[in-house]
Amino acid sequence: MREFIRFIRNPTTEKSNKWFEWVAVITLTTCIRCINLNGTVRDENWEIKPPLHPNCNCFIIKMLSILAGTLTNLGTNGVDWYIKYKKNYLITTYLKQMLKKRAG
Secondary structure, eight states: OOOHHHHHOOOOOEEEEEEEEEEEOOOOOOOOOHHHHTTTTEETTOOOOOOOSSSSSEEEEEEEEEEETSBBTTGGGGGHHHHHHHHHHHHHHHHHHHHHHHOO
């Protein structure tokens, strides 16, 4: 475990242009609909937007995303970079292995 922790560092983040979070200011007068939407994460095609009613204190914020290659000290050799930029390779390799097992 210590070896794993040694590689963790403070990753670089940026505001996402694709993912958004609904934030409700929770008070005694917050409505059930706003409470239920609080913390909900959606993409940019969100159909409903605040305010939902005249006294609504809700808002939408952009999610923070970690830049690939900054999660560990390994940079472009780290798994976060590899999954982002090589995910099609990973899926293809996995499917080929599954087909070999079934044939085999």
